[in-house]
Amino acid sequence: MELTFSALPNIPLVAPQDNVAELIIAAAQSKPIEIAENDVIVIAQKIISKAEDRYVTLNDITPSEEAKKLASEVHKDPRYVELVLRESNEVVRKKTGVLIVEHRLGFVHANAGLDQSNIEHPDGQERVLLLPINPDLSAENIRQHLKNQLGVNVAIIINDSMGRAWRNGTLGLAIGVAGLSALEDYVGGEDIFGRELKVTAVAAADELAAGASIVMGQTQEKTPVVLVRGYTPQQPTDPDQQGITPLLRSKEQDLFR
Amino acid sequence: MELTFSALPNIPLVAPQDNVAELIIAAAQSKPIEIAENDVIVIAQKIISKAEDRYVTLNDITPSEEAKKLASEVHKDPRYVELVLRESNEVVRKKTGVLIVEHRLGFVHANAGLDQSNIEHPDGQERVLLLPINPDLSAENIRQHLKNQLGVNVAIIINDSMGRAWRNGTLGLAIGVAGLSALEDYVGGEDIFGRELKVTAVAAADELAAGASIVMGQTQEKTPVVLVRGYTPQQPTDPDQQGITPLLRSKEQDLFR
Numbered sequence: 001m002e003l004t005f006s007a008l009p010n011i012p013l014v015a016p017q018d019n020v021a022e023l024i025i026a027a028a029q030s031k032p033i034e035i036a037e038n039d040v041i042v043i044a045q046k047i048i049s050k051a052e053d054r055y056v057t058l059n060d061i062t063p064s065e066e067a068k069k070l071a072s073e074v075h076k077d078p079r080y081v082e083l084v085l086r087e088s089n090e091v092v093r094k095k096t097g098v099l100i101v102e103h104r105l106g107f108v109h110a111n112a113g114l115d116q117s118n119i120e121h122p123d124g125q126e127r128v129l130l131l132p133i134n135p136d137l138s139a140e141n142i143r144q145h146l147k148n149q150l151g152v153n154v155a156i157i158i159n160d161s162m163g164r165a166w167r168n169g170t171l172g173l174a175i176g177v178a179g180l181s182a183l184e185d186y187v188g189g190e191d192i193f194g195r196e197l198k199v200t201a202v203a204a205a206d207e208l209a210a211g212a213s214i215v216m217g218q219t220q221e222k223t224p225v226v227l228v229r230g231y232t233p234q235q236p237t238d239p240d241q242q243g244i245t246p247l248l249r250s251k252e253q254d255l256f257r
Numbered sequence: 258m259e260l261t262f263s264a265l266p267n268i269p270l271v272a273p274q275d276n277v278a279e280l281i282i283a284a285a286q287s288k289p290i291e292i293a294e295n296d297v298i299v300i301a302q303k304i305i306s307k308a309e310d311r312y313v314t315l316n317d318i319t320p321s322e323e324a325k326k327l328a329s330e331v332h333k334d335p336r337y338v339e340l341v342l343r344e345s346n347e348v349v350r351k352k353t354g355v356l357i358v359e360h361r362l363g364f365v366h367a368n369a370g371l372d373q374s375n376i377e378h379p380d381g382q383e384r385v386l387l388l389p390i391n392p393d394l395s396a397e398n399i400r401q402h403l404k405n406q407l408g409v410n411v412a413i414i415i416n417d418s419m420g421r422a423w424r425n426g427t428l429g430l431a432i433g434v435a436g437l438s439a440l441e442d443y444v445g446g447e448d449i450f451g452r453e454l455k456v457t458a459v460a461a462a463d464e465l466a467a468g469a470s471i472v473m474g475q476t477q478e479k480t481p482v483v484l485v486r487g488y489t490p491q492q493p494t495d496p497d498q499q500g501i502t503p504l505l506r507s508k509e510q511d512l513f514r
């Protein structure tokens with residue numbers, strides 16, 4: 001088995017209202033590469049957020065009393081903290097310089113995924129970029145657009161660099177998924193000696209997102225779309241298990257919250 | 258940029274005292290593929306452990322009182338729990354069926370990485386396979402062997418499937434590293450608009466380990482070696498930052514222990 005992770009070239013800087021699916025089609029044609037059935041396309045969150053105009057100008061934000069108090073605790077800009085709180089279900093951990101929350105989308109993420117690098121700050125106005133409103137839906141819309149235009153079924157993963165417990169360094173992980181089962185379930189399977197497999201599930205979407213992240217590199221804007229070929233996506237059998245839902249461990253099930 | 262993750266074919270079932278580096282050379286020749294400078298070779302922990310004869314027969318183990326007590330709390334075999342404790346610095350979390358520890362090697366891992374799937378159980382004797390004694394050293398030895406035999410500098414990552422806080426599903430992550438910097442540091446770098454990058458470090462070895470894990474699939478024994486081409490390994494500048502050391506967050510620095 002061989003997997004290739006190829007950066008699609010010539011993706012321009014993305015601006016609000018750009019159609020990311022069309023940018024992907026144009027980039028593939030320029031390579032040239034024919035997007036094919038079962039390809040997985042991993043897209044950096046940042047360009048989805050830009051296309052969806054998820055910019056907020058910090059000067060437009062009036063922090064709440066709660067945000068001011070928290071900002072002084074963790075030594076961050078109160079306007080920034082206000083935005084983190086608006087994007088979050090709850091604060092999970094905090095210390096100076098660190099604010100880890102459960103994002104409103106259900107995953108645990110530092111600063112609710114707010115981003116200030118690789119974005120333009122027009123007229124010196126400090127802006128931040130929020131995560132997409134609904135990354136699973138963003139992914140599904142791109143998947144449908146590619147299906148309509150190219151006649152092929154692909155899988156889409158939107159990834160973001162995330163920190164984690166226990167280990168240093170960020171990993172690219174999935175925050176939105178369409179057209180594949182984010183979790184591959186091996187329960188009931190057998191190992192090569194016919195013994196029942198006890199490992200339950202592999203976070204396939206996260207493994208693909210991580211591999212693509214290496215190709216994107218740190219300054220993701222340069223190569224924010226990676227085409228993965230050679231993987232056969234599993235499809236979710238349960239309609240409740242679409243998107244990133246199967247990857248999310250609830251607070252009640254989580255020993256580390 | 259393009260990364261390819263290729264499974265090396267024809268790796269036989271590994272037995273104690275097998276030379277994994279020689280198996281890799283033979284597998285590459287059979288493909289045929291020429292192992293080249295800067296290739297990254299990701300190897301499943303399981304075959305390293307088998308080659309290093311890290312098998313233990315459960316019937317040979319006499320559980321301590323501590324192991325018996327803990328085993329009854331989490332509903333596991335006391336002999337198995339005894340081995341987990343011997344392989345661990347401390348228990349981090351426990352509940353029925355779950356035992357998460359800080360492994361003696363410094364990372365947090367369920368059941369100290371003890372494995373019972375895809376291993377032979379001769380004469381019906383239940384065996385478990387422990388992690389390698391020193392995976393960084395195992396990786397370095399293989400790296401040196403390949404350098405001596407083939408005259409090329411490669412990087413070696415030994416990976417294992419690991420659970421994590423907050424998210425469901427396992428990921429393939431690095432437990433041993435040689436010939437590359439496990440963490441890529443961007444502190445002091447600039448983004449594409451010349452703004453200082455605040456993200457500190459990318460867990461490159463983990464991202465490569467995760468991508469390779471997709472190729473290995475769940476029953477790792479079938480394709481336990483994956484050659485990654487297209488990545489240029491960074492080298493650690495600080496001699497204290499060899500191997501997986503830079504990936505390990507100490508308990509004192511960890512908000513989730």
